[in-house]
Every structure is written in C-alpha cells, then in structure tokens.
Amino acid sequence: MVTSAAPKASFKEKMLQVREDAIILAVNRLLAEKGFEAMTVDAVAAEVGIAKASLYKHFPSKEDLAAAAMVAVMGRAQAFLDSVPGDVPPLERLRRVVAWTMRAKLDGEMPFLPSQHSGLRRALLGNAQYVAGLANVSARLTGWIAAAQAQGAIHPGFAPNVVLYTLYARACDPVLEFLQMDGVYSDDEIVSLVLATCFNGLAAR
Amino acid sequence: MVTSAAPKASFKEKMLQVREDAIILAVNRLLAEKGFEAMTVDAVAAEVGIAKASLYKHFPSKEDLAAAAMVAVMGRAQAFLDSVPGDVPPLERLRRVVAWTMRAKLDGEMPFLPSQHSGLRRALLGNAQYVAGLANVSARLTGWIAAAQAQGAIHPGFAPNVVLYTLYARACDPVLEFLQMDGVYSDDEIVSLVLATCFNGLAAR
DNA sequence: GTCTATAATCAGATAGAC
DNA sequence: GTCTATCTGATTATAGAC
Secondary structure (H helix, E strand, C coil): CCCCCCCCHHHHHHHHHHHHHHHHHHHHHHHHHHCCCCCCCHHHHHCCCCCHHHHHCCCHHHHHHHHHHHHHHHHHHHHHHHHCCCCHHHHHHHHHHHHHHHHHHCCCCCCCCCCCCCHEEEEEECCHHHHHHHHHHHHHHHHHHCCCCCCCCECCCCCCHHHHHEEEEHHHHHHHHHHHCCCCCCCHHHHHHHHHHHHHCHHHE | CCCCCEEECCCHHHCCCHHHHHHHHHHHHHHHHHHCCCCCCHHHHHCCCCCCCHHHHHHCCCCHHHHHHHHHHHHHHHHCCCCCCCCCCHHHHHHHHHHHHCCCCCCCCCCCCCCCHHHHHHHHHHHHHHHHHHHHHHHHHHHHHHHHHHCCCCCCCCHHHHHHHHHHHHHHHHHHHHHHHCCCHHHHHHHHHHHHHHHHHCCCC
C-alpha cells in the first residue's frame, strides 16, 4: 500500500495512487452492493481489471481492502462536514448530514460492514486513518448535537451518544431499501420521509 | 422435513419434532449471533449434537434452515400479537410489539438475514408458512397503524407502509448493539430509549 | 435417521516468472 | 508491480454402511 502523503509524487507514484483509488472505488461499490462477506476478492479484481495477485501487492488482506474503503468514506464525510455553512443552525446541520448519508446509501455508495466480524474490527481499529477520521467526525457531530440540545432543538433527555448512534444508523437503515423497492417514492421523497421519522418520530405532534 | 400438522403424531414423530425444534433453536441462536453467511452448517450440527449429514435429512439446504428459523420467528410474533389485550389503544399496541422485538434482539434471539442473498430470498418466498406468517403479521400491524392514525396518535402524513417498515427495522437496529456495547444502560433502558427515538423522534417536542 | 468419510466447490492468499 | 498458476483451508453437500 502506498502512502498518500508523499510530498513530491513522481509520475509513477501518481499512477499508483490512481490505481489504488480505482481499487477503493470498486471495493466501495461492491461493499455497498453485496456487503463484506458476499464481496469476493475475485470480483474486486475483475471490476478493477487487474489480477487478484496484484491486489494483494496493494492491500495485504480482504479486511484491509474494506478498511481502505471506510477510510475513503470518512474522508468524504469530513469533506461534507466542512462544506456545511457555519451559520446554519445545529439541528439543520445534523439533518443535512443525515440526508447526505442516506443519499449516499440510495446511490449505492455506502459500504455495508458487519459489526460482528472480528477480523474486520481488528483491521479497522488497526487503521490509524480510519480511527482518526471516525473520531473526528464523531467529535464534530457530538458538538453539533450538544449545540442543538442547548438551543432546545434536540430533546435534552437523550445522551449525545444516543443521538449520535441514531444518526449513524441511518447509513444502514433497511427502510431506505424497502421504500426503494416499493417503487412509489423518488429518492428525494424517501430521504424526506426517513428524515421525518428520524427527527420527528412516528407519533403525531 | 416433517410436517407439524400431523393430527395424530406417534411417539417417533414426536421425537422427530423435538429434534427439529432443537435444530431450529440452534439455527436461530447462531443466526442471531453471527448472521447467515458466517453461520456454518458444521456449527449448527455441533450445537445440536448430531452429525451434519443428519441435518440434511431434515432440511435440504442451509437456506432452508434459515427459512425454518424465520417461520418460527413469525410464529412467535403471531403469538405475541395474540397476547396483546384488545382494549389497549392502537399506539400502545404498536409500542409493545416494537418493545417485544427489541427485547428479542437484545436477548440474542432475533435472526439476522441479509436481504440481498438471492438464494435465501428464494427459499423464504418459496416457504408458504413464512410467506403466510409474514403476510398475517403485516396485515394485522397495518390495521393497528391505520387505527392509530384514525385516532390521531400516529402522524397521518406517513403511508402505512412507511410506518410498518420503520417498525420492522427495529429488529435489526444497530443502535441497540451500540448502546449495549457502551455498557451504561440496562436492557430496559435501551428499549425505552429506542422506543422514544422511534415514536417521538430526536427533536424536542 | 444417524453416523463416518468424502466429494465438490469456492474463496483467500501466495509462488515464481517476467 | 503485474501476471498465470497454484496452494490451502473452509464450507456446502452427499455416499454408503449400519
């Protein structure tokens, strides 16, 4: 695996980076489509158009492939957080993050990892970039949650972690797929509906 | 596989039924613990204490094993629906069903099946008992949802299916595991918290 | 029906030439 | 680094004796 922090990347190194990006893109797509267990390394190699052995020169294991995809997701998430204007109220900021997450899932761009798989857990926790990215995103979201609660916009009875987990869970919410399969809603409508159930609840107000 | 509708079961048939129940129990537990892909037929046989080949005399494939477990779940769900008193208001009835589902998950009794696995889908849809059970549960819940909406207890803007999917999704909500891993909440508190986010939403009221 | 033993297949990972 | 070809182990499923 090539470090992406090379100060002066040569042409060869750039080509390598491009290839690794292609690999990660393929992994991301297959992970979103089939999940970790059902994604085969053969399929990844086929999608990238290289030999399986070449994959293993870049990433030492299937778990590391998935971890690399998650690092990329964390990078995109951080970029999105950066893109939210600072003058937007905290609650609305949280809504936008959830909407962004759900849209990514609807577009088949959200990897789906089993939280039980022990080898995968080790690979993720052993990946400093992933851990740092997740910590950064969590810390920033927790700040927004606290701010929203201070404004009385989020129910104060929920510990910040409860809110955080509930937001994260939208990234693997099967309701999105169910509604998509029903075929009667556009993606925008689905996002809007799940956003409403998530923040306003099922009960009438 | 032995039909459970035998009008006059002999001793031998009863023993067979007991064994199949034991198999289904083991499958249910392993499915809840590891998910479908990570559950091996060897592990099932080992847990039941019989040879793997014997398993295949009862169920022709791994998919059929999972389907049998889901039939059992549907049976338990129908029994629970029956147990809810008729004079309980519809919204409270829905809350109890969700609470029951989440408690089953927290107790490691809720099988986790990948909705993508095509062979599994075929096995499930080819199982008349499962399809009938799912349809029955869905129809009854839909009735309760409509009643709750008629009373103004559930937001009328949600189509019944949206509500139904949202309730079903609690059976595989990762928030439950996250909170359980945090270790600061009892199971009762977890159920109460997720029930609150589900019906009342994250936003303050 | 249950068992032991084995087939058949598939997927993760590697060897070694170029 | 990339390739072809292969190894290794795990897993689903079955044969055949009892």
